[in-house]
Amino acid sequence: MTPPKATIRPAVHADLKAVSDIYAHYVHHTVATFDETPRSAADWGQWLDDLTGRGLPFLVAEVSGAVAGFAYAGPWRPKPAYQYAVEDTIYLAPDATGRGLGTALLSPLITEATRAGRRQMIAVIADTGSDASAALHRRFGFADAGRLTAVGHKHGRWIDTLLMQRPLSEPGPDHERGLPPAERRR
Template identity: 70%
Template sequence: MPVISPAAPADLGAVARIYAHYVTDTVVTFEETPPTVADWRARHDDLAARGLPFLVATVDGEVAGYAYAGPWRPKPAYRHTVEDSVYLAPGFTGRGLGRALLAAVLDGCAAAGMRQVVAVIADTGSDASAALHRRLGFANAGRLTAVGHKHGRWVDTVLMQRALPVVAGG
């Protein structure tokens, strides 16, 4: 049974390793150099200061995946809109961890007073990420054609969006 909890500094090495796989071996992210643990610590601290969720899923004590929500754009008028990210360690896909992580991130975003969540999904030929987002209430919001170039190929992104419930005081 997976345990979903806030990411702790001790989890960030595993987070860095999980993401490094996607950076070096896939076009799922347009990042080309894996962030260091120090980079992840800075991101973790920034999101915590903003009151935004950064969560890990552990299975038998091992970090099997992570998810967080960060600012969608830096301009002040976007302050109530976030972009979600969900990544699972190889070997831990297809077990419902992505759904559990994303659902918990959405709850954390609503509690933080966010109003909209945007997913920017690389169109890799697999529908897994878009299907996950659809199952949790995201709708298609558009496609950006050939906006990324990685590993010798042009990659589209699919934009999806979900409104969050208004929480008292939000």
């Protein structure tokens, strides 16, 4: 597999129509997402602003001047105790799959989430019958953390989700390594 020449960069508002179109494909035609209504470009704009306001990465893969995929690290759960855990999300344009763009996006996503002071990255992968997403995550050190059976129902079928987890930074002896500098003991 020869990956296309891709530029991986932070998403900007001008990218969000393409992001919306890519995601809409998965909403309408797959069970990779449990959303049943696509998000508008304006919705994506609010999400981009929220993530960047939290210091979290939202990246796009650009190939030949067009957005061919996107990835972001979003909050794992809304409760404060989960603030150092993020969930990764990666979607590729339907004609851009299987060419190495997932790898090209996940590597810098992990780096940027680590720089943002997060300690754990979690992948929630719908069991679509393909192992591609799980295999991608395993290549980056994610380990199986569990399976939730028949938790989603979409397109007339019940879907399991595979949970995978990867440490971004290890706690030090005082369990503070990985905290943002402002929260470390001096």
